[in-house]
Structure formats: C-alpha cells, structure tokens
Amino acid sequence: MRCEQARQLFDAYLDGELSGALATELGAHRVKCPDCRRALALMEVSGHVIASDREPVALHGDFADRLLACTDSKSLRSRDRLRRGLYIAGLLAAAAVVALAFLGAFDRPAKFAGEKVETARPLAVPSPQEQSPEAGNRGASANEDLLEEWFKETQDNWAAKRQSGESLQRQFELTISQMLDILRQAKDTSPGADHFPGADGEVPASPPEPAPTDDEDVEDL
Amino acid sequence: MARGMVRETAVTPSREYERQLVGRAQADDRLASRELVELHKDRLFSFIWRMVRNHHDAEEICQEAFLKAFASLGTFSSEYRFSTWLFTIGYRVCLNHLRRKRALTGELDFTALPHDGDSALPGSVESEEAGRLKELVWSAVDRLSAPQRATLVLFYRHELSCHEMAQVLELPVATVKSHLHRARNRLRELLESVTEHELQEFRNRAGAAG
Structure with missing residues (x-):
C-alpha cells in the first residue's frame, strides 16, 4: 500500500468503519511508514483530547432557576402585549368609525345646510377631572356615550360653521383634535391601563431580546 | 481514534420518557421544563463553550437557545431527539453570535482570546x-x-x-x-x-x- 492510498483510509479508520482486511493493510503500512504513522498518531491523539479533556468551565448552579424565571416573565409580557394590542385595536376601530361618520357628513351637506343654527356652540367634552366617577367606572360604555354625545354636538357645530364660512380644513383639524382628546380620556380611564408592563414600577428580570435567527446555510466563520 | 472512548457522561433519557417530558412542558408543566433544562444544559453549554470560548457569551447563548426552544416547543416534532433539536437551535444562535462578533471585530482569532480557566483537572497528576x-x-x-x-x-x-x-x-x-x-x-x-x-x-x- 502506498501513502496516498493509506491516507484515503484514515477517516474510515478513525470512524471505526474500516473492514478487517483493509485495517490490516493500513496497520502494515503504518508500521513501515514513519510519516503516515506520525500523521495518524496526531489525528488519534487530538481526537482523544477533544473527547476526554474536561471542560474548564461550568454553568452557574442557578442557571435553571434564572432560565425558568425568564420564561415566566416572557409569557407574562406576551399576555400584556396581547391585552394592550386588543385595547389599542379597539380605540383605533372607534376612531375609524368616527372618521368614517364624518366623511359621510361631507357627502350630505344638504341635510345640515338646511338646518338653522344660531351660533357655534363649544364642544362639551368633559376633562378627566370633570368626569363623574360613574362614567369612569363604566369604562367602555361610558366612552361610547361620550363619543355619541360629542358626535351629535359636532354635527350641529359643523352645520353652524359651514354657515359662518369657516374653512373646511380648519373645521376638520378642530374635529380631529377634539376626537383625540376624547380618545386620550378614554385611555386614562381604561381599567387595563395601570397594568401595562413597567406601569407599576416593576422591572421583570428579562433575558436579552433574542437576535433574529437566520435560516441561512452554515458558512465558514 | 476509534469511537467509543471516554465521552460526556450526561444521562440520556429514553425517547419515550423524553417525549412525555416534552408533552408535559408543552402543557406548561414547570417541573417538566425544569427537568428538560437539567438534563441538557451541561452538554449544550459544553458544546457552545467550545464554539465561542467565552463563559459569559456561552451562558447567554445557552439561555437564548433554551428560551427559543421553549417558545417554539409547539413546533417540535417527536421524530427527532429533543437534544438534537436543542443543539440545532444552539448552533444557529452560536453562528449568529459569531457573525455579529466577526462584523464587530473583523476576523475571529480564538487563540488570542483569554482562556476562562486551566484545562487541567484540578488535583490530577x-x-x-x-x-x-x-x-x-x-x-x-x-x-x-x-x-x-x-x-x-x-x-x-x-x-x-x-x-x-x-x-x-x-x-x-x-x-x-x-x-x-x-x-x-x-x-x-x-x-x-x-x-x-x-x-x-x-x-x-x-x-x-x-
């Protein structure tokens, strides 16, 4: 056997997959060839070191505790995120309904144009301090009432402003700003608002944000 | 060297027991999750440490791998061993870590890194x-x-x-x-x-x- 042939058998030999006859051939070559003997010895000894050398470091004893605490806080955070997402989605839906209603109002000028309104009344949007405790406790239904009342008053106001010749853009800006005020109040009185993560000063022991895991092929590093 | 010499001595659970553990962990059984961590943490950490050669990084990667595994436990297929699946996740996180590190520091030279400890057995001759x-x-x-x-x-x-x-x-x-x-x-x-x-x-x- 030549060195070239012998070296092709090294992997199979090291994997323990060499058949008896070939293993004997390789052994015979190994005895008489110092280069192959040395090469194989280096591969064998490095494999042995990798397999048997003890790790110089170990995980901290409380690793499992810390890890499970992280999983708890993560699931808690995901529940909070879901609740907050649903709440915001509700607010956005309400805003969308109001906005659509106004767009509808644009399309029906005749209805309002015909109405006789003396003066433009200020919007009666109560501040959080002025709000009655009952309204705050009723939560979503109270907010709906507020929006409905505001919507009615705004319709009247719009008609009045159209009569007085105020610009359409200005009217729209005012309306949007009032609508946002109402939504802000609704958020302040929401029972879930106090339970957002960090709202009560609690800082959960959380793991670092996981890096995005690519599904790329392995590349040489 | 033929295989089958001195190896890692972690106890490997039977596939059936492992399947049960994973099933319980999927149902939010905290004890089962803990047992999965205890069974695999040392082997995973050993592998990751050999890849990154830094105790702090290896522990973070190990933690991230477990968290990712638990987060996607619902997608685990019992066709594979849990350890194989966990090592796959750990290896991916390792590669991402090495890529980020390479991006920050250029070519990696592990031999220049300080070793975390002496590899000799304590007290051994x-x-x-x-x-x-x-x-x-x-x-x-x-x-x-x-x-x-x-x-x-x-x-x-x-x-x-x-x-x-x-x-x-x-x-x-x-x-x-x-x-x-x-x-x-x-x-x-x-x-x-x-x-x-x-x-x-x-x-x-x-x-x-x-």
Whole structure:
C-alpha cells in the first residue's frame, strides 16, 4: 500500500468503519511508514483530547432557576402585549368609525345646510377631572356615550360653521383634535391601563431580546 | 481514534420518557421544563463553550437557545431527539453570535482570546508533555472554521453520528463528512508544524535533566 492510498483510509479508520482486511493493510503500512504513522498518531491523539479533556468551565448552579424565571416573565409580557394590542385595536376601530361618520357628513351637506343654527356652540367634552366617577367606572360604555354625545354636538357645530364660512380644513383639524382628546380620556380611564408592563414600577428580570435567527446555510466563520 | 472512548457522561433519557417530558412542558408543566433544562444544559453549554470560548457569551447563548426552544416547543416534532433539536437551535444562535462578533471585530482569532480557566483537572497528576499537548490541540481546534470545529466537538465529545450531526448543523451528510475530513487534516497540519519544535525542546530538557 502506498501513502496516498493509506491516507484515503484514515477517516474510515478513525470512524471505526474500516473492514478487517483493509485495517490490516493500513496497520502494515503504518508500521513501515514513519510519516503516515506520525500523521495518524496526531489525528488519534487530538481526537482523544477533544473527547476526554474536561471542560474548564461550568454553568452557574442557578442557571435553571434564572432560565425558568425568564420564561415566566416572557409569557407574562406576551399576555400584556396581547391585552394592550386588543385595547389599542379597539380605540383605533372607534376612531375609524368616527372618521368614517364624518366623511359621510361631507357627502350630505344638504341635510345640515338646511338646518338653522344660531351660533357655534363649544364642544362639551368633559376633562378627566370633570368626569363623574360613574362614567369612569363604566369604562367602555361610558366612552361610547361620550363619543355619541360629542358626535351629535359636532354635527350641529359643523352645520353652524359651514354657515359662518369657516374653512373646511380648519373645521376638520378642530374635529380631529377634539376626537383625540376624547380618545386620550378614554385611555386614562381604561381599567387595563395601570397594568401595562413597567406601569407599576416593576422591572421583570428579562433575558436579552433574542437576535433574529437566520435560516441561512452554515458558512465558514 | 476509534469511537467509543471516554465521552460526556450526561444521562440520556429514553425517547419515550423524553417525549412525555416534552408533552408535559408543552402543557406548561414547570417541573417538566425544569427537568428538560437539567438534563441538557451541561452538554449544550459544553458544546457552545467550545464554539465561542467565552463563559459569559456561552451562558447567554445557552439561555437564548433554551428560551427559543421553549417558545417554539409547539413546533417540535417527536421524530427527532429533543437534544438534537436543542443543539440545532444552539448552533444557529452560536453562528449568529459569531457573525455579529466577526462584523464587530473583523476576523475571529480564538487563540488570542483569554482562556476562562486551566484545562487541567484540578488535583490530577498530568505530565508537562500531556498538558502542553492538550493546549496545542485546543489551540489548533480554535483555528478551525465554525462548522469544522462543530463537527469535531459533536463527533468526538458528544458521540454524534454523521447523520445526527447533519441534523444539528442542518447540512447534508456528505457535507458533514467533508467538514470532518478537512477538520482532521487541518488539525494534523497545524499540530505537525508545532509539535516537531515542541518535541525537540522536550528532548533537550530531558537530556539536560538526565
């Protein structure tokens, strides 16, 4: 056997997959060839070191505790995120309904144009301090009432402003700003608002944000 | 070296027991989750530490791998071993970590990193030659590419077959064999270049002592 042939058998030999006859051939070559003997010895000894050398470091004893605490806080955070997402989605839906209603109002000028309104009344949007405790406790239904009342008053106001010749853009800006005020109040009185993560000063022991895991092929590093 | 020598001594649960544990963990059983962590943490950490050679990074990667595994436990297929699946996640996180590190620091040179500890067994009697040889071997391993290093550690230290390594590394079996072949030859080349000089030094010292 030549060195070239012998070296092709090294992997199979090291994997323990060499058949008896070939293993004997390789052994015979190994005895008489110092280069192959040395090469194989280096591969064998490095494999042995990798397999048997003890790790110089170990995980901290409380690793499992810390890890499970992280999983708890993560699931808690995901529940909070879901609740907050649903709440915001509700607010956005309400805003969308109001906005659509106004767009509808644009399309029906005749209805309002015909109405006789003396003066433009200020919007009666109560501040959080002025709000009655009952309204705050009723939560979503109270907010709906507020929006409905505001919507009615705004319709009247719009008609009045159209009569007085105020610009359409200005009217729209005012309306949007009032609508946002109402939504802000609704958020302040929401029972879930106090339970957002960090709202009560609690800082959960959380793991670092996981890096995005690519599904790329392995590349040489 | 033929396989089957001294290996990691972690207790490997039966597949059936492992399946039960995973099922319970999927149903938010905290005890089952803890048992899964306890069963696999040391082996996973050992593998990751050999890949990144830094205690703090290895612990963070290990934690991230477990968190990702628990977060996507619903997608786990019992067709695979949990350990194989976990190692796959750990290896991916490792590669991402190494890519980020390479992006920050340029080419990685593990041999320049400070070692976290002495690899000699505490209290064990080890000859100077054996200790030096271990240093040389690990230093050569550090010079290999990530897939080559991974195949060597998984094959020799964790006793994974080429088929299992292919699952962990998400590569074809032929590619894994190629990585292992190249890793062995690269290791031999690196060791050949240094051991001759080292051996000569030992001989000279032994001659002077004699």
